[in-house]
Amino acid sequence: MTVETKLSVNQDYVRSFSQEKGEPEWFTKLRVDAFQKAEELPMPRPDKTRITTWNFTQFAQHAVASEPYSTLDALPEAVRSLIELENESKNLYIQHNQTPAYLSISDELKAKGVIFTDIVTAIKEHSDLVQKYFMQEAVKIDEHKLTALHAALMNGGIFLYIPKDVEISEPVQTVYVHDHEDAPLFNHVLVVADDNSSVTVVENYVSTNEKASGIVNIITELVANNGAKISYGAVDTLAEGVTTYVNRRGFTKRDARIEWALGMMNDGNTISDNTTKLVGDGSIAHSKTVVVGRGKQIQNFTTQITHFGKNTEGFILKHGVMKDAASSIFNGIGKIEHGATKSDAEQESRVLMLSEKARGDANPMLLIDEDDVMAGHAASVGRVDPVQLYYLMSRGISRKEAERLIIHGFLAPVVSEMPIEAVKKQLTEVIERKVK
Structure with a gap:
């Protein structure tokens, strides 16, 4: 069976x-x-995963209004637990479905010219700056039906701009709460670090309603200008009924650096594209991803670092744990274009399977x-190492506890990269819950 790809809204809408x-x-x-292109363009074709039966285009309604949160005390506990208390009054954005629900930015960053606001407000109040970068370099509107549809129906997200020479020492945190049943989320995140600036961004996608369902179409663009550094951590924990397309892209200029730390913990079917273009000479991208799949979910994760500039460095690390009847494809692509001399492309992909x-x-x-x-490159697919298991059990540790320790050690290279302790704790707890 093939799902109808005709769009459920029209151009007038x-x-x-x-x-x-x-x-x-x-x-x-x-x-x-973009909508006109979406009607004509084909669906993406992720390698080794058929998505013809996945619904990305049909939904009951596009625009919904959700309640904002008057104070942080009104947050659901699942959201509040992600926020460190000392960060409550500083740099934080919370979105409830499609509604901006809470925003705080420190006076210090405002004084330095940092822009941190929801994407719709940014388009109106910082129009020229957003227009310069929105789907211009990292992601193109006409790549396929889902990128075009995203541009046409975008209904959430943030814009973060860091001016030249500004270094933000404390993480900027965003939380996207999805608890609606059937309403789609087309979320756009645009982060621009101007010359010699630096920032750490941590985001969460969380379903506070286990019955949450529908389509989530996410595009993130990181633009690191000359000498800039962006560290970006994300933990996705959307519900089983949510079908997710997530496209996280980076674009670096001379001597810039982008570091990704991604915890992909959705319970529903997921297609993920994490691509970084190293355009400027001497630029660097490191991408680290952990995945846990369970139930009957199907997932496809493609990570690509493309080297255009000379003396560029790209490193891809992907560790996945599969249990029950879950299946995942891990594609790692290191691409060095002609002229990108002295460049270095390295990658490692390892998958641990817990069930037959x-x-x-x-x-x-x-x-x-x-x-x-x-x-x-290095790659491996296998089961828990019996030698490691035997060693731990010989020290009096039960088999179940030994397996738990091995799994946590297997995923630790990414978990340890999360820059906010509350988010690191959340990722650890999610892993614990999904593999038990």
């Missing part, structure tokens, strides 16, 4: 939706043009079009 939000004419036009019916497929790929470079 897209135009009126934009006008009702008071968006500038350039963005209304962008939405309408679980399936994991690690596919490392190196695409090299230059001679004077370094590149390497």
Whole structure:
């Protein structure tokens, strides 16, 4: 069976939706043009995963209004537990479904010219700056049906701009609460670090209602200008009824650096694209991902670092744990373009299977079009190491506890990278819950 890909809204709806939000004419036009492309473009074709039966285009309603949170005390406990108390009055954005629900930015960052606001407000109040970067470099509108549909129907997200030479020492945190049944979320995150600036961003997608369902279409764009550094951590824990397309992209200029630490813990079917373009000479990207799959969910994770500039460095690390009848594809692509001399592309993908019916497929790929470079990869798919298990059990540890320790050690390289203790604790607890 193939799911109908005809869109459940029309061009007039897209135009009126934009006008009702008071968006500038350039963005209304962008939405309408993107919608026209979405009607014609094909669906993406993730390697080794058929998504023809997945619904990404049909939904009961597009726009919904959800209650904002008047204070942090009104937050659901699942959300409040993610926020460190000392960060409550500082740099924090919370979104409830499609509604901006809470926003705080420190006076210090305001004084330095940092912009941190919801994406719809940014489009109206910082129009020229958003227009310069929105789906221009990291992600293109016309890549396929889902990127075009995202641009046409975007209804949430944030814009974060860090001016030149500004270093933000404390993490900026965003939390997206999805508890609606059937309403789609088209969430756009745009982070721009200007020359020689730095920032750490941590985001959570969390379902506070186990019956939450529908489509979540996420695009994140990180733009690191000359000498800038962006550290980006994310933990996704959307419910089983949510079908997710997530596209996290990075774009680096000269001597810039982007570091990804991604905890992919959704319970529903998920397609993920994490691509970084190393355009400037001397730029660096490290991407670390952990995944736990359970039940009958199907997931596909593609991580790609493409080297355009000279002396660039890319490192991909992916560790996944599969149990029950879950299946996941792990594609790692290190690509060095012609002219990117002295570049280094390395990757490691490892999958641990806990059940007979679980399936994991690690596919490392190196695409090299230059001679004077370094590149390497490693991949493995298997079960818990019996030698490690025997060693721990010989010390009086039960088999169940020994397996738990091995799994946590297996996933630790990414968990340890989370820069907010509350989020690190949440990721650890999610792993504990999913593998027990």
